[in-house]
Amino acid sequence: MISLIENLPPHVIGINISGKVKEEDYKKVLEPAIEKQHKTHDKLNCLIIYDTEIANFSSSAMLEDLKTDFKYYNKWNKVAIVVNKDYLKNVIGVVSAIIPGELKGFSPEEIEQAKTFVK
Template sequence: MLTHLNYLPKHVLGLHAVGEITNADYEKALEPLLDEHIKQNGRINFLLVLETDIKDFDAGAWCGNIGIGLKYFTKWNKLAMVTDKEGVREFSHLFKYILPGQYKGYTLEELGEAVKWIAEK
C-alpha cells in the first residue's frame, strides 16, 4: 500500500510504501499525485519511505515503477529512497544511472536527514 506523506514541504512529494505494492497502487496513488505536483512545482522532488521487501512488489508494480520513471523522465530533480532493506536500497541505486537529477539513499534511522536533503532548494 502507498500512503501520501502530506507533512512535507509543498515542493516535495512523499510516499510511504508498506506491505504489498501493486501496479494499481501506482496508478491510483502515485500518478495523480505526480501530475498535480508537476503542475504546481514543475520538477519532482520525491521522497519514498519504503518499509517493505522486493518480494512484496508484484511484477506489474515493477513495470509501473519503470513506466512512471520514463513518463516523467525530464521532470525528476531529486529522489530520496529511505529503507532499511539493503537489497532494495542497492537495487534502487540504479535509478541514479537511469533518471536525470540527484539521487540519494538513506536508512530509516536517517529519515530526518533525507527530509532535510530533499527539501533543500
C-alpha cells in the first residue's frame, strides 16, 4: 500500500510504503501526486518511508516503480529513503551514483534528518 505523508513543505512529496504493494498503488496514489508536484515545481524532492519488504511488491508494482523513476529521471532533486534494512541503504548508495539529484538512505531513527535533507 502506498499512502501520502501529510504536513511536509509544499515542495516535498511524502510517501509511506507498507504492506502489500500493487501496481494500482502507483497509478492511483503516487503518480498523481508526482504529476501534481511536477506541475508546480521544476525539481522534485521526495521523502519515502519503506515499512515493508521488497518481497511484498508485486512484479507489476516493481515495473511501475521503474517506469515512474525514469519518467521523471531528470526532475529528481533530493530523495530521502527511510528504510530499516542496512543492505538496502547500501544499494541506495550505489544507485545514487547513477541518477541525477541527491539520493540518500536513512534509518527509521533518522527520520528527522531525512525530512531536513529533502527540505
